[in-house]
Amino acid sequence: MDPTPEQAEAVAAYGDGIDLVLQAGAGCGKSSTLKMIARSDPQARMVYIAYNRSIATDAQKSFPTNATCATAHSLAFHAVGKQYAGRLGGPRQTAHDAAQILDVPRLCGVPAGVPRIVGDLGQIVAMPSRKIMRTALETVTRFCYSADPEITAAHLPRRPNLRLPKTLQQLGELVLPVARAAWTDLCRPDGRLKFQHDHYLKLWALGGPRLAADVVLLDEAQDTNDVLADVIRRQEHAQRIVVGDSAQQIYQWRGANDALAKFTADGAQQLTLSRSFRFGPAVADEANRWLFIIDAPLRLIGHDPVPSVVGPVDSPDAILCRTNAGAMAVVMDALKAGRKAALVGGGGDMQRLARAAAALMAGRETDHPELAGFSSWQQVRDYCEQEPDGQDLRVLVQLVDAHGADAIIATTEQLAGEDVADLVVSTAHRSKGREWDRVRVHSDFRAPSPDPKTGHVTIRREEARLAYVAVTRARLALDAAALAWVSTVTAVTG
Numbered sequence: 102m103d104p105t106p107e108q109a110e111a112v113a114a115y116g117d118g119i120d121l122v123l124q125a126g127a128g129c130g131k132s133s134t135l136k137m138i139a140r141s142d143p144q145a146r147m148v149y150i151a152y153n154r155s156i157a158t159d160a161q162k163s164f165p166t167n168a169t170c171a172t173a174h175s176l177a178f179h180a181v182g183k184q185y186a187g188r189l190g191g192p193r194q195t196a197h198d199a200a201q202i203l204d205v206p207r208l209c210g211v212p213a214g215v216p217r218i219v220g221d222l223g224q225i226v227a228m229p230s231r232k233i234m235r236t237a238l239e240t241v242t243r244f245c246y247s248a249d250p251e252i253t254a255a256h257l258p259r260r261p262n263l264r265l266p267k268t269l270q271q272l273g274e275l276v277l278p279v280a281r282a283a284w285t286d287l288c289r290p291d292g293r294l295k296f297q298h299d300h301y302l303k304l305w306a307l308g309g310p311r312l313a314a315d316v317v318l319l320d321e322a323q324d325t326n327d328v329l330a331d332v333i334r335r336q337e338h339a340q341r342i343v344v345g346d347s348a349q350q351i352y353q354w355r356g357a358n359d360a361l362a363k364f365t366a367d368g369a370q371q372l373t374l375s376r377s378f379r380f381g382p383a384v385a386d387e388a389n390r391w392l393f394i395i396d397a398p399l400r401l402i403g404h405d406p407v408p409s410v411v412g413p414v415d416s417p418d419a420i421l422c423r424t425n426a427g428a429m430a431v432v433m434d435a436l437k438a439g440r441k442a443a444l445v446g447g448g449g450d451m452q453r454l455a456r457a458a459a460a461l462m463a464g465r466e467t468d469h470p471e472l473a474g475f476s477s478w479q480q481v482r483d484y485c486e487q488e489p490d491g492q493d494l495r496v497l498v499q500l501v502d503a504h505g506a507d508a509i510i511a512t513t514e515q516l517a518g519e520d521v522a523d524l525v526v527s528t529a530h531r532s533k534g535r536e537w538d539r540v541r542v543h544s545d546f547r548a549p550s551p552d553p554k555t556g557h558v559t560i561r562r563e564e565a566r567l568a569y570v571a572v573t574r575a576r577l578a579l580d581a582a583a584l585a586w587v588s589t590v591t592a593v594t595g
């Protein structure tokens with residue numbers, strides 16, 4: 102394969118020995134380029150850090166032997182995590198079990214009765230031990246994703262109805278002592294709480310590891326947790342090549358950050374790969390409308406030999422949705438029409454949400470992160486009506502109110518595997534890194550409303566990036582009618 106001029110430039114820049122940031126558009130041959138770099142210098146010891154295990158395993162087969170391909174977790178496991186191997190893979194532990202192990206009422210200083218806090222909208226939200234424990238464990242996870250040395254209020258999760266400073270203050274008083282006690286337990290090889298892979302990753306990072314490599318390649322760097330970005334930043338003995346597509350950053354809400362931007366700010370040289378081998382010019386044009394909106398440093402050039410079309414797609418291979426609830430509604434319609442539908446990532450997320458909704462409807466508390474900020478289903482409904490940021494929850498409320506939680510749970514049990522499905526349904530988030538021949542974007546990518554005073558149509562940057570991810574999953578045919586409102590957008594925030 103002859104390198105494109107951009108790929109040749111990247112290999113040459115590597116040869117100059119400087120840190121590089123490679124902005125690679127969707128399907129633009131970034132893996133091929135990294136292999137070209139690795140082959141160009143067989144004496145250099147390289148570590149390629151992949152986003153997940155299957156990518157690392159595939160890469161190890163196709164990269165030259167001077168490159169070790171691994172996930173950050175596998176590097177951390179070999180260095181630190183194996184001491185905790187006995188604690189990994191133990192039996193399931195509910196938040197209730199964990200709360201008993203730590204004696205949550207004692208830690209919170211509320212030994213009798215159920216503590217209550219006042220939610221963002223002034224509603225009283227009960228905080229039983231199980232809910233406090235689950236929130237504390239999420240706090241620990243967010244701490245593990247950060248580059249911070251200790252747990253603070255900054256690591257409290259931001260959840261619907263539990264976002265405002267005055268709410269977080271009350272939440273922190275209950276949750277932070279428990280989160281700190283949980284972390285103390287997790288640091289001990291003989292602790293009792295359920296030990297997870299992110300815990301040894303953090304312990305590894307806190308130890309200041311030095312990677313035995315001349316070159317460190319970080320992939321999918323647009324969504325890197327600070328814990329890993331900081332480890333890579335500290336590998337000053339190595340040449341660092343950070344690769345990804347800033348326009349595909351979609352996990353900021355989960356605490357990930359764009360390491361490409363960080364390394365560019367630190368002075369690394371930025372190069373781009375803009376020729377997409379995945380799709381032809383018609384899809385590239387559609388993608389470029391979003392790249393323009395978010396002011397990205399690159400515009401895609403479609404691959405002429407791929408005859409992509411943009412227009413109505415009657416029988417798509419994949420339907421990509423904005424929300425879990427939107428994806429569920431599509432699956433329900435498909436099953437009713439007698440089709441075999443698969444849901445990328447399975448039905449677990451939706452099943453848990455539906456069970457949490459059913460609990461609230463039955464007057465019980467739930468510790469599900471999305472709904473833990475409420476003590477009744479009516480509170481959720483009120484929140485969606487009053488809170489402009491409640492749009493994702495609104496789709497869930499509509500789905501549950503229209504079909505009932507039981508029907509949703511039953512549907513998740515009828516899902517087909519992707520290998521036998523005649524339709525794949527995915528959220529745009531879960532479609533990351535995937536591609537299909539014929540793709541339709543679902544109508545739950547809603548048009549933002551114009552500002553009544555200025556007439557400006559403003560979209561959040563992360564929403565625009567998600568739309569970009571969705572349209573760039575298509576190879577041959579793209580139905581993006583649900584995003585026709587792109588031409589009305591006049592401003593971007595965030």
Ligand SMILES: Nc1ncnc2c1ncn2[C@@H]1O[C@H](COP(=O)(O)OP(=O)(O)OP(=O)(O)O)[C@@H](O)[C@H]1O
Nearest residue numbers: 102103104105127128129130131132133134378534
């Ligand atoms: N210079 C080239 N000439 C011809 N084909 C190329 C070239 N570079 C990459 N390709 C082809 O483009 C396709 C995508 O390449 P690759 O898998 O490297 O892309 P990627 O950017 O890593 O993909 P993704 O967007 O899924 O992360 C592959 O089929 C690869 O063989």
